[in-house]
Amino acid sequence: MSPTPLLPIAFEEFQKAVTALGLEKFRARQVWEWLFGKLVFDFAAMTDLSVAARQKLAEAFPTILPTDFETLRGADGTTKLSLPLADGQRIEAVGLPDDEALTFCLSSQVGCPVGCAFCRTGSLGYTRNLTVEEIVLQLMLLAKILRARPTNIVFMGMGEPFLNRQAVFGAIDLFTDPKQLGLATRRITISTAGVVEGIRELAGRPGEVNLAVSLHSVDNQVRSHLVPLNKRYPLDRLRAALVEYLDRTNRRVSFEMTLLKGVNDSLADALNLVQFCEGLLCHVNLVRFNPFPGCTYKPAPEAAEKEFRKVLKKAGLPVTVRRSRGADILAACGQLAGK
Numbered sequence: 493m494s495p496t497p498l499l500p501i502a503f504e505e506f507q508k509a510v511t512a513l514g515l516e517k518f519r520a521r522q523v524w525e526w527l528f529g530k531l532v533f534d535f536a537a538m539t540d541l542s543v544a545a546r547q548k549l550a551e552a553f554p555t556i557l558p559t560d561f562e563t564l565r566g567a568d569g570t571t572k573l574s575l576p577l578a579d580g581q582r583i584e585a586v587g588l589p590d591d592e593a594l595t596f597c598l599s600s601q602v603g604c605p606v607g608c609a610f611c612r613t614g615s616l617g618y619t620r621n622l623t624v625e626e627i628v629l630q631l632m633l634l635a636k637i638l639r640a641r642p643t644n645i646v647f648m649g650m651g652e653p654f655l656n657r658q659a660v661f662g663a664i665d666l667f668t669d670p671k672q673l674g675l676a677t678r679r680i681t682i683s684t685a686g687v688v689e690g691i692r693e694l695a696g697r698p699g700e701v702n703l704a705v706s707l708h709s710v711d712n713q714v715r716s717h718l719v720p721l722n723k724r725y726p727l728d729r730l731r732a733a734l735v736e737y738l739d740r741t742n743r744r745v746s747f748e749m750t751l752l753k754g755v756n757d758s759l760a761d762a763l764n765l766v767q768f769c770e771g772l773l774c775h776v777n778l779v780r781f782n783p784f785p786g787c788t789y790k791p792a793p794e795a796a797e798k799e800f801r802k803v804l805k806k807a808g809l810p811v812t813v814r815r816s817r818g819a820d821i822l823a824a825c826g827q828l829a830g831k
């Protein structure tokens with residue numbers, strides 16, 4: 493079993509723990525500066541603390557971060573972290589370096605209850621929600637492994653973030669806290685399969701956290717097959733929530749479209765999408781499908797993807813084709829499994 497980790501606690505809790513050790517309150521701030529500012533995770537290296545203070549902290553918290561994790565490095569520099577949790581479950585998170593940017597893709601649940609037809613995480617079922625601490629832990633471990641702070645955070649790993657809103661919003665509050673990472677809210681994106689209560693709650697929160705919606709089809713029948721959550725939140729309800737969101741925030745929404753051969757990649761599908769997007773401040777990401785063992789779907793042929801894109805562009809819709817990253821280590825979108 494891992495010794496008590498230090499990191500997965502909020503600053504105020506850590507401050508209390510520090511004073512309970514008989515240390516001055518400001519020591520907590522010093523430690524936080526080392527951890528979050530300098531990414532130093534060893535008390536012995538925190539040289540502005542007295543030797544006695546360092547010793548006391550090291551005794552109280554034998555390790556700052558767990559050590560029993562595994563990593564895989566892809567050919568394109570993508571790093572996948574596989575992390576065992578205290579109850580024996582395992583989750584994955586991904587670090588994606590790209591020029592000046594470093595994006596951390598974090599998980600919000602063990603497995604996922606949504607069960608999207610083209611997603612490896614969904615095919616494995618759902619176990620439980622992650623805690624705030626387990627979400628923060630993914631970030632700290634990736635930062636330690638990659639020796640860098642993230643420039644962006646996306647909740648696109650395992651799980652549906654809006655089915656674990658309390659912990660996801662709690663973690664975002666910590667990430668954006670100036671005493672911790674101090675990340676700008678606009679550097680954070682939540683990707684949802686369309687939980688309308690979550691979209692509404694995000695609209696009412698302060699800050700500029702971005703919203704991405706895994707749309708994949710604007711035909712209810714097709715979408716209910718691909719994203720079963722559509723039966724609970726059909727497209728008219730989803731669209732109404734998005735209109736409300738845009739009215740309140742005026743922040744652009746991203747639509748994720750994974751194009752699958754013969755399923756949602758026709759010109760008619762593209763035209764229907766244009767119609768759905770009419771009047772919405774949005775951007776479309778065409779995401780290359782990443783096959784995984786046991787899945788029968790195939791990615792749309794390149795020619796179909798090109799035509800699809802042309803239709804959107806012609807209609808004046810901003811569209812990007814998202815490069816697939818980390819597919820060789822099963823770290824790309826929809827490939828995480830915690831295995």
Ligand code: SF4
Nearest residue numbers: 604607608611614651
């Ligand atoms: S795509 Fe996202 S919401 Fe759908 S099953 Fe996978 S993790 Fe869950």
